[in-house]
Amino acid sequence: MSPRRAVVLLSGGLDSSTCLLVARRDGCEVHALSFDYGQRHAVELERARALVERVGAAAHRIIRIDVPGPSASALTDRSVPVPRDQLGQDAIPITYVPARNTLFLAHAVAWGETLGAPDIYIGANALDYSGYPDCRPEFLEAFERAANLGTKAGVEGRLAFRIRAPLLRLTKAEIVALAAGLGLDFRLTSSCYDPRPDGRPCGGCDACLLREKGFREAGIEDPLLKY
Amino acid sequence: MSPRRAVVLLSGGLDSSTCLLVARRDGCEVHALSFDYGQRHAVELERARALVERVGAAAHRIIRIDVPGPSASALTDRSVPVPRDQLGQDAIPITYVPARNTLFLAHAVAWGETLGAPDIYIGANALDYSGYPDCRPEFLEAFERAANLGTKAGVEGRLAFRIRAPLLRLTKAEIVALAAGLGLDFRLTSSCYDPRPDGRPCGGCDACLLREKGFREAGIEDPLLKY
Numbered sequence: 001m002s003p004r005r006a007v008v009l010l011s012g013g014l015d016s017s018t019c020l021l022v023a024r025r026d027g028c029e030v031h032a033l034s035f036d037y038g039q040r041h042a043v044e045l046e047r048a049r050a051l052v053e054r055v056g057a058a059a060h061r062i063i064r065i066d067v068p069g070p071s072a073s074a075l076t077d078r079s080v081p082v083p084r085d086q087l088g089q090d091a092i093p094i095t096y097v098p099a100r101n102t103l104f105l106a107h108a109v110a111w112g113e114t115l116g117a118p119d120i121y122i123g124a125n126a127l128d129y130s131g132y133p134d135c136r137p138e139f140l141e142a143f144e145r146a147a148n149l150g151t152k153a154g155v156e157g158r159l160a161f162r163i164r165a166p167l168l169r170l171t172k173a174e175i176v177a178l179a180a181g182l183g184l185d186f187r188l189t190s191s192c193y194d195p196r197p198d199g200r201p202c203g204g205c206d207a208c209l210l211r212e213k214g215f216r217e218a219g220i221e222d223p224l225l226k227y
Numbered sequence: 228m229s230p231r232r233a234v235v236l237l238s239g240g241l242d243s244s245t246c247l248l249v250a251r252r253d254g255c256e257v258h259a260l261s262f263d264y265g266q267r268h269a270v271e272l273e274r275a276r277a278l279v280e281r282v283g284a285a286a287h288r289i290i291r292i293d294v295p296g297p298s299a300s301a302l303t304d305r306s307v308p309v310p311r312d313q314l315g316q317d318a319i320p321i322t323y324v325p326a327r328n329t330l331f332l333a334h335a336v337a338w339g340e341t342l343g344a345p346d347i348y349i350g351a352n353a354l355d356y357s358g359y360p361d362c363r364p365e366f367l368e369a370f371e372r373a374a375n376l377g378t379k380a381g382v383e384g385r386l387a388f389r390i391r392a393p394l395l396r397l398t399k400a401e402i403v404a405l406a407a408g409l410g411l412d413f414r415l416t417s418s419c420y421d422p423r424p425d426g427r428p429c430g431g432c433d434a435c436l437l438r439e440k441g442f443r444e445a446g447i448e449d450p451l452l453k454y
Contacts, residue, residue, distance in 0.1 A: 061295070063293045064291075064293060066290045066291060066334075067337060068288070068337055068338040068341045068342075092379045092382070092383065096379050098336075098337045098338075098340040098341050098378065098379070098380075099333060099336045099337035099340055099374070099377065099378055100337075101377060102333045102336060102337070102373065102374065102377050102378075103330075103333045103334065103337060105333075106326060106329045106330045106332075106333040107293075107330065109325075109326045109329060110294060110295055110325045110326035110327075110329070110330055111295040111325075113325040113326055114295045114325050115295075132379075133376065133377055133378060133379055133381070133382040134377040134378070136376070138376050139373060139376040139377040142369065142372045142373035142376050142377070143373040143377065145369045145372075145373075146329065146366060146369035146370040146372075146373050147326070147329065149360065149363070149365050149366040149369050150326065150328060150329050150360055150361035150366040150369070150370065151325065151326055151329075151360060151361070152319045152323050152325070152359075152360055153325075154360070155319070155360040156319070
């Protein structure tokens with residue numbers, strides 16, 4: 001019997017890289033999907049490529065997405081500074097990219113339907129996260145429903161799409177521990193929203209602060225901070 | 228008071244062109260959105276441009292979408308012939324493009340959020356249509372729900388996205404009559420899936436057959452058939 005196919009959304013960050021290893025552990029044939037949407041932290045994509053090269057995948061596509069401009073997101077608009085030391089505020093941060101996971105999941109479902117891959121893995125996390133609405137379980141459930149109603153394979157019952165978010169209810173420390181257990185080489189990930197020209201993390205953005213907290217609480221040293 | 232903004236999905240076909248005029252009649256400031264997804268009927272995009280030039284819009288974006296290949300759709304894969312004279316069969320036809328409206332709507336919501344445009348117009352029709360699952364009301368409702376849960380503007384209550392499908396329950400004849408009443412120049416539309424090199428319709432694909440039926444029942448002459 002051939003293995004179950006899965007599309008794994010792979011940003012090159014810690015969470016999605018862990019997710020890729022979870023999909024492999026689950027026995028899936030992994031088809032990795034990354035996006036170039038003009039993000040200022042494009043070093044992510046280099047790490048995504050390197051990770052796939054290291055651990056292997058049936059395929060890896062990097063899709064260019066044309067996001068509407070000005071998006072007024074600090075992740076894509078270089079005139080908007082990435083905020084520092086603002087973690088834990090209630091508002092959805094300025095690093096939010098309009099409908100990003102909706103776009104990513106739409107592409108994943110399109111590819112999944114073509115491949116015959118019912119499982120779509122996404123590294124969404126609703127615990128130690130930046131507060132993005134498109135990382136919450138209620139959104140993922142609603143999207144899964146739409147995917148099954150809006151595809152030929154879903155309607156004909158050949159595929160039952162499942163949006164799998166295995167990290168959804170883990171703390172960042174638990175994600176770090178899980179990744180370590182699965183043998184993830186953390187040097188092949190990048191979390192920072194605003195990396196230095198040489199790719200090293202800034203240390204102050206939400207993503208850096210969350211990553212630092214996760215490693216600290218897991219009692220594991222982050223190799224990215226060694227250099 | 229400034230007019231309500233709307234994103235209108237404009238393929239350049241009869242239905243979406245009618246939809247654009249409906250959005251204008253509804254008093255919306257229209258932002259038209261078209262897609263280049265490698266469709267063999269790219270003459271649609273020329274017509275979409277010409278229509279926007281004729282009737283005006285606040286903006287018109289044409290986004291390139293990278294659909295997974297081989298998609299096994301006759302609309303994007305030139306090795307798959309477009310079927311002729313098959314209208315009315317039960318199965319979802321080979322011209323189905325995986326998750327196409329999911330991708331289109333995802334882009335529309337991303338742009339709508341950026342613009343502050345709550346209304347997304349789509350020319351979906353569930354009566355005289357090809358049987359695509361992503362034209363059915365249950366899909367559109369599910370997607371609307373996902374859009375409101377997965378966007379900052381939706382969650383914060385600043386925008387309540389509405390997927391508006393004003394043609395959903397009209398026959399093709401009713402669409403033709405509506406379009407005529409709104410002054411649509413039918414020469415600026417193209418419905419054929421497999422047009423001749425000069426852009427003229429093939430006359431035999433599902434889309435041509437549906438269009439022909441609609442004009443005939445509406446008692447209106449299709450100017451595209453005059454040449």
